[in-house]
Amino acid sequence: MPTIVHNGTKLAYEDRGAGKPAFVFVHGWTCNRAFFAPQAEHFARAHRVVSVDLRGHGESDKPQGPYPITAYVDDLAYVIAELGLGKVVAVGHSMGGITALQLAAAHPDRVAAIVMVDPAPFVFPPELRAAIEGIVTAIEAGNQEPRRQFITQHLFMPTSERKLVDDVLAVMMAAPMHVAANAMKGILAFDGPAVAAKCTVPALHLAANPPLNPPHLMSGWLPEVVNGWTVGAGHFSQLEVPEQVNSMIEGFLRHHVA
Numbered sequence: 134m135p136t137i138v139h140n141g142t143k144l145a146y147e148d149r150g151a152g153k154p155a156f157v158f159v160h161g162w163t164c165n166r167a168f169f170a171p172q173a174e175h176f177a178r179a180h181r182v183v184s185v186d187l188r189g190h191g192e193s194d195k196p197q198g199p200y201p202i203t204a205y206v207d208d209l210a211y212v213i214a215e216l217g218l219g220k221v222v223a224v225g226h227s228m229g230g231i232t233a234l235q236l237a238a239a240h241p242d243r244v245a246a247i248v249m250v251d252p253a254p255f256v257f258p259p260e261l262r263a264a265i266e267g268i269v270t271a272i273e274a275g276n277q278e279p280r281r282q283f284i285t286q287h288l289f290m291p292t293s294e295r296k297l298v299d300d301v302l303a304v305m306m307a308a309p310m311h312v313a314a315n316a317m318k319g320i321l322a323f324d325g326p327a328v329a330a331k332c333t334v335p336a337l338h339l340a341a342n343p344p345l346n347p348p349h350l351m352s353g354w355l356p357e358v359v360n361g362w363t364v365g366a367g368h369f370s371q372l373e374v375p376e377q378v379n380s381m382i383e384g385f386l387r388h389h390v391a
Contacts, residue, residue, distance in 0.1 A: 134192055139211045145192035146185045146212065150177030154245045154390065155218040157209065158184040161227030162253075162316055163308035164301075165191030168226060171375035172382070183221075185212060187229075189312035200316040202323050203239075205232045210240045220245040222390065224382070226371055227345075228253050228316065231323050238331035246334050246390045248382055250371050251341035255325020255354055265321060272314040280313065281306060288368040290342060301369060329354040337385040339363060339378060341370050359385055 136143045147166060156176050158169035166173075166184035173182045186193040187205050209232070213221055223244055225233035230252025237244040254261065264283075271279040284305055289298050325346075338351045340362045348360040361381040366373035 136193075137212055137215055139208050142188050142196060142208070143194045144185060144188065144208055144212060146183055147173070148181070148183050148216065149173065150180055150182045152180040153219060155181040155183065155221045157213065157218065157221045157223050158182070159205070159209065159223060159225035159229030159232050160184075160187065160190065161225075161229050162320065163190065163305040163313050164226075164229075165304060167191075167304075168301075168369070169224065169371060172224065172371055172379060175375070175379045176382075180222075181218065183212070183216060183218065185209065187232075189316060190308065195309055195312055197311055198315070199319065200312065201319045202228075202232055202235050204319075206235045206239055209236055210243055213240075213243045218243075222246050222248065222386070224248040224250065225252065226250040227368065228320050231255070231320070231325060231328070234325070234332055234336070235323075235328050237334045237336070238328050241333055244334050246336065246385070247332070248337045248339065248385065250339045250378065251345055251368050252338070253320045253323070254345050255323075255329065255350075257321065262321065265317060269314050269317050269321075272310050272317075275310070277306065277310075290365075290367040292365070293367055293373060297369070297372060301372070326354050335359070335385070335389040337361060337382065337389075339370065339381060341366060341368050359389060361385075 134145050136145050160168045166186050173184050189195045223233040230249035233247040237247045268279045336358045363370040363377045371378045
């Protein structure tokens with residue numbers, strides 16, 4: 134597995150395909166690059182595709198300390214430059230969605246467009262923030278049950294395939310406790326509206342059921358955003374209904390990305 138070292142942290146990635154614009158796929162909280170496998174395989178037929186394990190995740194290094202969204206962005210900007218990808222289409226899921234937004238805001242010279250697949254909340258409702266803060270506290274105390282219940286009870290639909298739920302749960306629960314807690318703190322600290330105000334590149338938002346960011350609110354934060362909505366899938370729509378996600382990304386590229 135190829136790696137790049139940025140400021141002492143080893144970052145693992147996959148690099149396949151050819152063609153511009155290149156894609157960079159950015160997974161979510163306590164996930165890994167395989168969570169975009171259906172999209173990487175699909176778009177590698179006509180594009181160069183890079184899937185990254187964010188710091189703390191997958192086969193990348195897992196240093197102690199804080200995990201702000203800006204740390205992932207700095208890593209990704211470095212990877213984009215080192216691999217000579219040019220201006221990329223950054224596709225992020227959940228935590229990766231807000232990371233893609235921050236990447237576009239901070240490095241518009243390296244981003245042609247972004248796709249946010251059910252991104253983490255730009256603004257946390259008070260009751261949700263309190264619940265997530267409780268999960269973080271439990272993780273740090275060594276109690277992983279609230280984390281497990283959150284994943285199984287809130288990120289899938291009742292109709293979601295049981296094997297998929299079990300597979301996702303196994304990966305997410307395997308993430309070290311310090312990464313799970315500190316990465317979630319980074320999500321909670323993210324100021325979505327402020328970052329969105331600095332985003333000037335074309336943006337596609339793919340809402341799930343129920344959406345973490347209702348499309349009417351997303352349109353207020355990103356007036357030029359293109360909203361899509363998957364059918365029959367929960368938070369992991371890129372895995373549950375990959376054909377829908379792939380099709381909407383293709384349509385977005387045709388009509389909104391030079």
